[in-house]
Amino acid sequence: MTTHTSPPAETGAGALRLEMRGIRKVYPSVVANDGVNLAVRPGEIHAVLGENGAGKSTLMKIIYGVTAPTEGEMRWEGQPVAVASPAHARGLGIGMVFQHFSLFETLNVTQNVALALPGAPDLKALARKIEEVSSRYGLPVDPRRMVHALSVGERQRVEIIRCLLQNPRLLIMDEPTSVLTPQAVRKLFETLRQLAAEGCSILYISHKLDEIQALCHTATVLRAGKVTGTCIPADETPASMARLMIGKELPVCEHGTPSGAGEVRLRLAGLSHACDDPFGTDLKDIHLDVRSGEIVGIAGVSGNGQQELLYAISGEEPLAEKYPVQICGVEAGRMTPDQRRSAGMGFVPEERLGRGAVPRMSLAENALLTAHASNDMLRHGMVNFAAVEKFSDACIRQYNVKCGGTVAEAKSLSGGNLQKYIMGREIMQAPRVLVVSQPTWGVDVGAAAFIRQSLIDLRNRGTAILVISEELDELFEVSDRIAVIAKGRLSPSKPTAETSVEEIGVWMSGMWPGAEATGEVRHVA
Amino acid sequence: MLLELEARAEPSRLMAYLSPLLAVVLTLIGGLIVFAALGKDPLQGFQVFFLNPVKDAYGISELLLKATPLMLIAVGLAVGFRANVWNIGAEGQYIVGAAAASGLALYFVESESAMLLPAMVIAGAVGGAAWASIPAFLRTRFNANEILTSLMLVYIAQLGVSWLVHGPWKDPDGFNFPQSQMFGDSALLPMLVEGTRLNFAFVMALGLLAAGYIFMQRSFLGFQMRVSGQASAAARYAGFSASRTIWIGLLAGGAAAGIAGMGEVAGPMGQLTEHVASNYGFAAIIVAFIGRLNPVGIFFGSLLMALLYLGGEQAQQYLNLPSSISKVFQGMLLFFLLGADVFIHYRLRLAGKKS
Numbered sequence: 001m002t003t004h005t006s007p008p009a010e011t012g013a014g015a016l017r018l019e020m021r022g023i024r025k026v027y028p029s030v031v032a033n034d035g036v037n038l039a040v041r042p043g044e045i046h047a048v049l050g051e052n053g054a055g056k057s058t059l060m061k062i063i064y065g066v067t068a069p070t071e072g073e074m075r076w077e078g079q080p081v082a083v084a085s086p087a088h089a090r091g092l093g094i095g096m097v098f099q100h101f102s103l104f105e106t107l108n109v110t111q112n113v114a115l116a117l118p119g120a121p122d123l124k125a126l127a128r129k130i131e132e133v134s135s136r137y138g139l140p141v142d143p144r145r146m147v148h149a150l151s152v153g154e155r156q157r158v159e160i161i162r163c164l165l166q167n168p169r170l171l172i173m174d175e176p177t178s179v180l181t182p183q184a185v186r187k188l189f190e191t192l193r194q195l196a197a198e199g200c201s202i203l204y205i206s207h208k209l210d211e212i213q214a215l216c217h218t219a220t221v222l223r224a225g226k227v228t229g230t231c232i233p234a235d236e237t238p239a240s241m242a243r244l245m246i247g248k249e250l251p252v253c254e255h256g257t258p259s260g261a262g263e264v265r266l267r268l269a270g271l272s273h274a275c276d277d278p279f280g281t282d283l284k285d286i287h288l289d290v291r292s293g294e295i296v297g298i299a300g301v302s303g304n305g306q307q308e309l310l311y312a313i314s315g316e317e318p319l320a321e322k323y324p325v326q327i328c329g330v331e332a333g334r335m336t337p338d339q340r341r342s343a344g345m346g347f348v349p350e351e352r353l354g355r356g357a358v359p360r361m362s363l364a365e366n367a368l369l370t371a372h373a374s375n376d377m378l379r380h381g382m383v384n385f386a387a388v389e390k391f392s393d394a395c396i397r398q399y400n401v402k403c404g405g406t407v408a409e410a411k412s413l414s415g416g417n418l419q420k421y422i423m424g425r426e427i428m429q430a431p432r433v434l435v436v437s438q439p440t441w442g443v444d445v446g447a448a449a450f451i452r453q454s455l456i457d458l459r460n461r462g463t464a465i466l467v468i469s470e471e472l473d474e475l476f477e478v479s480d481r482i483a484v485i486a487k488g489r490l491s492p493s494k495p496t497a498e499t500s501v502e503e504i505g506v507w508m509s510g511m512w513p514g515a516e517a518t519g520e521v522r523h524v525a
Numbered sequence: 526m527l528l529e530l531e532a533r534a535e536p537s538r539l540m541a542y543l544s545p546l547l548a549v550v551l552t553l554i555g556g557l558i559v560f561a562a563l564g565k566d567p568l569q570g571f572q573v574f575f576l577n578p579v580k581d582a583y584g585i586s587e588l589l590l591k592a593t594p595l596m597l598i599a600v601g602l603a604v605g606f607r608a609n610v611w612n613i614g615a616e617g618q619y620i621v622g623a624a625a626a627s628g629l630a631l632y633f634v635e636s637e638s639a640m641l642l643p644a645m646v647i648a649g650a651v652g653g654a655a656w657a658s659i660p661a662f663l664r665t666r667f668n669a670n671e672i673l674t675s676l677m678l679v680y681i682a683q684l685g686v687s688w689l690v691h692g693p694w695k696d697p698d699g700f701n702f703p704q705s706q707m708f709g710d711s712a713l714l715p716m717l718v719e720g721t722r723l724n725f726a727f728v729m730a731l732g733l734l735a736a737g738y739i740f741m742q743r744s745f746l747g748f749q750m751r752v753s754g755q756a757s758a759a760a761r762y763a764g765f766s767a768s769r770t771i772w773i774g775l776l777a778g779g780a781a782a783g784i785a786g787m788g789e790v791a792g793p794m795g796q797l798t799e800h801v802a803s804n805y806g807f808a809a810i811i812v813a814f815i816g817r818l819n820p821v822g823i824f825f826g827s828l829l830m831a832l833l834y835l836g837g838e839q840a841q842q843y844l845n846l847p848s849s850i851s852k853v854f855q856g857m858l859l860f861f862l863l864g865a866d867v868f869i870h871y872r873l874r875l876a877g878k879k880s
Contacts, residue, residue, distance in 0.1 A: 028533070316761045338764030347762075355758040361751075368748060369763045378745050 016078070017042045017201045018063070018170055023072035025058050032058035033069070034225040040170065045192060045202045047212040047233065049245055050222035051444040052415065056205045059222070060172050063203070064096045065089040077169075090116075095163030096172040101155050105148035112147055113162045133164050137191045152303055153184050160191070171195065172203045177211060181301055182472065182505035189215050207245070207445075209238040221245055246445050255456055255477070262292025264329075265433045265464035266313075266345070268490075271324035273312050281305035283312060286324075286490040288466075288483065290433065295455060295465040296493060297479030299472055299504050305488035306468050307350070310437045313466075314347045315340045328432055342373060346431030348422055350438035352415065356422045359411035363403060364392040366410050367425055374429050391428070399424035400450065416447030423451055427458055434458060437468045452478050472501055486510035530871040537869055544865035545815045545822070549829065551861040556854060565844050573843050574854075578835035586721035590793060591831035594619070594785035596730040596823060598809035600737040601781025603818040607741060608750035609757075610774030614660065614675030615782040616806025617682035618653035622783020623790045624686050625652025627797035630712035630790070631694060631705055641711045645787055646729070653783020654776045656682060661775040665768040671775065679806070687799050694797065704798040714791045726788030733781060738820040750774065782806060804852075808834075811859045830855070 020038040024031070032055045040046045050056045061067045063074065065083035074081055076092055083089045086096070103112050110127045117126075127143040134141050139157040147155065156176060163171055173192070177185045192202055192215065204216055212219055213233045221229045221244040229244040243249065271286040283305055290296045300306055311317035313325060315337040322331035327343040335343065349355045357366045368388050372378055376387045392406040399420045403413050410418060419439070426434060439455065440448035455478055459465050468485075469475050475482055476496060483493035484507040491512040494503075506512075553571070560570030578584050598615045605612045612618075626645040633641055659678060663669035687703070696706040714724040741747040753760040753770040760767065785805065790797050812830050816822030837851025 028531075314762070315764065336764045336766070337762060341764065349762055351758070354756045355762045358752055358756045358759045360755055365748070368745075369752065369759065372745065381745055382739075382743050383745050383748060 015041065016075070017044075018077075018203075019075040020059070020063070021073045021075070023059065023062060023069050023074070025055075025062060025067070026070045031225050033062070033072075036072070036222070036225070036227055038220050038227075040201045040203060042169070042201055043196050043199045044218060045196050045204055045216045047216035047219035048203060048205045048222065049207065049209075049212055049219050049241065051207055051245060052442050053224075053444070054222040054245075055225040056222055057174065058225075060096065060174060060203065060205060063089070063170075064094060064172060087118075090166055090168075093167070093169040094172070095166060095168035095170070096174070097156065097159045097163060097176060098174055101159055103147045103155055103158060106146070108144055108146050109141060109150075109158050110143045112158060113143075113165065116162050117165070129165060130161055133161050137161075137164065137194060138187060139191060152301065153180050156180070156188075164195075168200060170201045170203065172205070174205045175207075176204075177206070177208065181508045182501055183509070185211070209241050209245075212241070213238065223247060242445065248446075254453065262294075262462065262464075264289045265292050265327070266290040266435070266466060267326040268313070269324055269326060271309075271312060271319075273308065273317065273319060275308050281308055281488040283308050284488045288490060288493065290464040290466050292432075292464050293459060293462050294480045295459050295467060295478050297475035297482045297496070298466065298468045298485050298490070299475050299482055299508060300468075300470065300485035301508050302470050304486050306437065306470070306485060308488070309485065310347065310349060310435065310468060313435050314345075314349070338373070341370065341429075341431075344432035345435065346370075346426035346429055346433070347435040348419075348426055348437065348439065350441055352418050352422060353411055357410040357418060360409055362407045362409060363396065363401075363413075363421060364388050364406040366421070367392040367395065367406075369425075371425055371429055395421060395424040395428055398428070399454070414444075416443040419443050419451060420447055423454055427454060431463060433464045433466070435466045435468070438470065439467060440469075440471070440474060448474075472504060475504075476501065484508050484512065486515075489515070491515070528873050528875060530867070531874050533870055533872055537872075540865075540869045541817065544869060545817065545826070545862060547865040547868075548815070548858055548862035551865070552854060552858045555857045555861070559850075559853065560844075563846065565846070570840070570844060573839050574836035575832065577839050577843075578832060583721055584835070586718055586723040588828060588831050588835060589727055590721075590723050591834050592827035593727045593730045593792075594789055594805045595809050595812050595827035595830050597726075597733055597785035597788065598778075598782045598806055599812040599816065599823045599827060600730075600734050600820055601778040602809060602813045603816070603820070603823060604737060604741060604747075604750065604777040605774030606754075606813055607818050608754040608770045608774045610754075610771050610778075611672045612657060612660070612675050612775050612778040613672050613810065614657070614677075614679045614806070615778055615809055616802055616804070617675070617679035618656045618779040618782035619786040619789075619806045620679075620682040620686050620802050621656040621786070622649035622653035622779075623786030623801045624682075624689060624797060625649055625783065626787035627694070627705060627708075627790050630708040631797075633712070634706065634709045636709065637711050639711070641709075642714065642791065645712060645791055646784060649783040649785075649787025650780040651783070653779040653781070653786065655779070656783075657775040657779025658772075661772050664771050664775075671771070675775070683802065686797070686801065690797055690799055696796075705796045707796050708791065712791055713795060714788065722793050724788070724792045726785075726792050729784060729788065733784070734820040734824055737823075741820070746773065782809075808855060811855060811862075815858070815862060829858075833858070 016039050018040040020036060023033050023036040025033040036059055048056050048059065062069045065085045065088050081092065110123050110130060113130060114121050114123060114126055130143040139161055141154055141157045141161060176188060180188065196202055206212055216233050219231050219233050220227060223245060233241065268286050268288040271283055273283040275282050281304060312319060315335055319325065319333040322333040325333045327340060327345050330343050332340050332343055353359045358369065368377060368383065371391060375391050377384055389406055396403060396406065401421045402417050439451050443451065455465055467475065467478060479496050481493040482496050482499060482504060484491040484504060486508060487510055491507050556574065557567040557571060560567045579588055598619060602612055602615055626649040629645050629648045656678060660671040660674040663674050664671045690703045690705055694705045696704055714726055717723045717725065717727060749765040750770050750773060752763065752765060753767060786801065789801060794801065808830050812823060812826040815829065816826035833851055833854045837848060840846040840850050841848055
């Protein structure tokens with residue numbers, strides 16, 4: 001990822017493609033943008049860098065006409081404009097690929113693209129045009145396929161092609177790589193560089209520093225709604241950009257050496273499960289041992305069975321057989337989640353609000369949700385609120401949860417603070433096995449480091465930990481062993497020290513040694 | 526100048542409690558307009574409808590008597606409603622409870638045992654719960670919507686009681702009226718105040734309100750049901766059984782409604798007739814929501830609803846208004862409550878003005 005196209009030459013202010021001056025956006029409870037300036041030249045790949053909640057998405061929505069700024073001026077190719085709607089933005093030559101795709105699953109690719117175009121285009125001609133654009137920019141997609149049958153990476157390509165058909169002069173990409181394998185990321189970067197070389201400006205939103213360094217000519221850094229700096233990523237280090245982004249040094253994890261494999265605490269012995277959801281993934285014959293004192297990571301592109309796997313391990317989706325899930329030697333396949341907790345397992349789901357915590361209940365009540373068996377919280381079926389309060393308060397203090405005390409509603413907390421609270425709640429029950437899905441998804445850098453450190457500390461105390469994550473960096477940081485899930489099958493595991501991002505990336509597309517040769521691969525980059 | 530609704534950053538707790546009061550005030554104003562539209566003096570109407578029923582001690586005892594079944598049913602329903610279990614058929618469960626208790630009273634009509642009344646209470650509760658268990662079974666086994674099944678069972682219960690009092694349980698000395706024999710003295714609830722009809726059922730209602738409060742606010746099972754109602758994925762994650770929530774929600778409502786039915790036949794009626802229900806099961810749904818599914822709120826909500834019943838009777842007698850006037854007021858109250866609840870999540874502001 002080093003082939004830089006050189007940034008376009010300095011030109012006068014009049015040649016700017018897009019200029020935002022003093023943008024301010026106020027929502028009822030928060031100032032999302034405060035005096036933001038942004039200047040994008042033609043053919044420039046411009047990063048907008050910031051943590052979750054820094055105001056990146058709001059700024060993009062203003063540019064794309066989804067929402068209007070409270071104050072400030074926008075200039076498009078030198079002319080002041082007020083973008084009234086996304087259609088208006090498209091008319092100007094602005095295209096946007098959203099983080100969450102906006103495609104109709106029951107229509108095919110051509111029909112989806114047609115919906116975004118004005119008038120009633122001729123579908124056959126359109127299909128030919130799609131094929132043309134897709135081959136020109138290295139975005140392979142069959143225009144006749146139904147969208148529900150496409151992988152996430154392919155859907156993203158459809159979104160990009162949809163934008164490109166309108167010959168945009170500015171393309172906005174919102175966190176485009178979170179759903180891609182490393183190989184697919186490289187392919188995407190090639191496409192974006194080609195576009196930029198043809199003169200299209202690209203606004204690239206991300207919080208991943210290495211990607212921005214590899215791809216972008218210029219970066220504007222946002223923190224808490226304000227611009228904290230503009231830089232040339234190639235001249236910076238990840239640490240210096242992180243300082244601009246979070247306002248302090250990037251915290252590092254003390255990984256330490258694993259104490260060595262202890263006894264098996266969690267065993268998946270041929271776990272298979274057919275998913276009720278037609279768009280879900282069936283789990284197929286999964287084998288895995290997680291031992292005391294180690295962290296095993298499961299990598300994979302989103303939607304390859306991660307959710308179904310956690311449901312099957314936690315007991316939220318009960319199995320027909322007992323043996324496929326064994327917790328500390330007990331066959332637990334037909335146990336309910338609370339029975340599995342009594343057997344020594346804790347788990348943290350990826351959805352925090354609504355699953356890991358009840359949004360409209362207080363933190364104390366949310367402690368009761370899973371910790372009720374411990375710390376004397378129940379007496380004769382009645383809740384001992386004093387004990388619940390005490391546990392909740394201890395959790396808030398030990399895990400540095402920033403909140404309005406134990407009475408604060410779960411939904412009032414930021415994602416990172418709620419995740420710290422949920423992690424604390426599970427860890428304080430001293431689980432023998434802990435299963436965590438997406439531990440730092442949507443969490444700011446500081447809280448993410450704290451959460452990873454908590455996991456490592458827990459491992460050092462002898463707990464067996466299974467981490468399911470779509471962030472490869474994270475898995476390489478915390479795991480002692482890594483396995484990959486693809487199309488509902490699990491690869492063999494490999495010690496982290498003996499593998500590489502490249503190898504795991506290949507495995508993520510389903511091609512590990514011994515994988516079924518006939519198995520259709522879900523994500524080929 | 527145009528008004529528009531703007532979403533609040535978070536729901537207003539103040540409005541959650543203020544909205545029932547706002548609904549009451551709007552109902553009163555609406556009532557005045559209805560009286561005027563019917564050609565009655567609004568102020569006289571107001572006095573007859575809302576003040577006359579409670580102008581003396583006897584009136585107040587009648588108010589409490591009317592409020593009793595409403596309290597019982599509403600507190601039972603609140604247990605289910607909090608868990609998103611929508612039992613709309615309390616009317617039917619009330620009728621079956623009344624019939625079950627009547628069955629005992631009629632079978633032991635000569636008995637003087639002190640155990641007969643407690644047995645009738647149990648029979649009422651079991652009868653109501655049994656009727657509610659049908660939608661619970663259909664929901665947990667076949668995922669059939671309990672709103673529809675519980676409602677449809679109301680009409681079956683009504684026809685069942687009709688058949689009983691026209692057929693096997695008809696009083697042989699009753700001049701062919703569709704009603705049972707009068708109960709024996711040992712099957713009648715003791716009076717609380719001499720010279721009134723206020724009976725022991727009121728005490729049972731207060732007891733059940735207290736029990737409901739403890740169950741919903743203090744018990745772990747009540748907590749589990751609240752979690753199920755607010756976030757079903759969180760309940761599943763915690764390992765709380767969804768079908769247990771449905772069973773408890775429906776059985777609690779059914780049993781409480783059955784006890785209310787027993788209180789009516791063993792109290793003011795003293796026999797089983799076709800007219801045992803008088804719509805309490807449906808009115809109690811409004812009471813439960815006016816009371817914000819909270820036993821304290823339900824207590825006051827029942828008094829208000831009972832006043833609408835009594836006021837309606839007064840209006841028939843003294844203003845020559847049709848008996849459906851009570852239902853008009855009930856409807857207005859629910860309508861205004863639902864309308865006022867909008868302000869829990871939204872606030873009004875002048876259009877075009879930036880906040």
